[in-house]
Amino acid sequence: MISAASQFRQLALSRLSxxxxxxxxRGDHDLNPDTADEMSGSGxxxxxxxxxxxxxxxxxxxxxxxxxxxDLASHAGQVAFPGGKVDPEDAxxxxxxxxxxxEEIGLERRFxxxxxxxxxxxxxxxxxxxxxxxxxxxxxxxxLNAGEVAGAFEVPLAFLLDPANHQTQSRxxxxxxxxxxxxxxxxxxxxxATAGMIRNLYxxxxxx
Numbered sequence: 001m002i003s004a005a006s007q008f009r010q011l012a013l014s015r016l017s018x019x020x021x022x023x024x025x026r027g028d029h030d031l032n033p034d035t036a037d038e039m040s041g042s043g044x045x046x047x048x049x050x051x052x053x054x055x056x057x058x059x060x061x062x063x064x065x066x067x068x069x070x071d072l073a074s075h076a077g078q079v080a081f082p083g084g085k086v087d088p089e090d091a092x093x094x095x096x097x098x099x100x101x102x103e104e105i106g107l108e109r110r111f112x113x114x115x116x117x118x119x120x121x122x123x124x125x126x127x128x129x130x131x132x133x134x135x136x137x138x139x140x141x142x143x144l145n146a147g148e149v150a151g152a153f154e155v156p157l158a159f160l161l162d163p164a165n166h167q168t169q170s171r172x173x174x175x176x177x178x179x180x181x182x183x184x185x186x187x188x189x190x191x192x193a194t195a196g197m198i199r200n201l202y203x204x205x206x207x208x
Contacts, residue, residue, distance in 0.1 A: 002157065004061075008056075008061055009135055015205055020092070028178070031178075048127045049086055049129065049130045051083055051098065051112070051132055054133065054134065055136045055154060056135055056136065057154075060156060061156070062156055065155060066152050067079055067080075068148065068149065069150045077150075079189065079190045082104045083129070097132040098112060098114075098132075103145060104144070104149050105143070107142065108140060113136070114133075114134045115133050115135060123193045159183075159185060160185075161201070169191070180195065181196050183195050183198060
């Protein structure tokens with residue numbers, strides 16, 4: 001298991017993509033193959049980016065996650081990575097992810113070392129996400145945007161990269177039964193797109 005920042009950096013640089021993937025190879029359709037065609041032709045797709053922050057604590061590597069507020073227009077109340085739409089003024093997905101992380105949780109860029117990208121991820125709600133993985137050094141102070149983020153918390157990376165903690169669950173959505181990844185941790189229910197991207201991180205780093 002990955003135990004140190006230097007080990008994580010080396011592995012991430014060798015196994016992640018140096019640039020965002022042009023197409024969304026992964027998505028909510030991973031466990032619902034019957035929806036792949038439906039998603040690819042489901043109207044306007046919104047380009048988005050998220051930061052996948054791995055915090056290098058003295059006690060071990062941690063993943064920083066947020067809890068979205070309950071009144072947002074999309075993915076309300078869910079556990080998520082900091083991120084959002086790629087704006088026209090952004091230099092690209094990485095710039096968007098860094099900007100959103102600073103706006104949403106006050107994570108200053110000087111603490112963030114980008115390492116690469118996971119596969120593009122398309123959600124059933126119409127977002128095509130570029131997940132940028134980064135190593136975050138200690139010393140930062142979070143300032144949560146109360147209009148978007150209800151809370152922030154950290155989960156041991158070792159827990160999230162252990163396939164024994166990767167559950168598959170199902171629920172009805174828009175009249176159809178949908179299956180998704182879930183990784184419950186304490187009082188936090190990590191599922192859906194966020195869990196799907198964590199699963200991709202596990203496959204990239206641990207399976208090669």
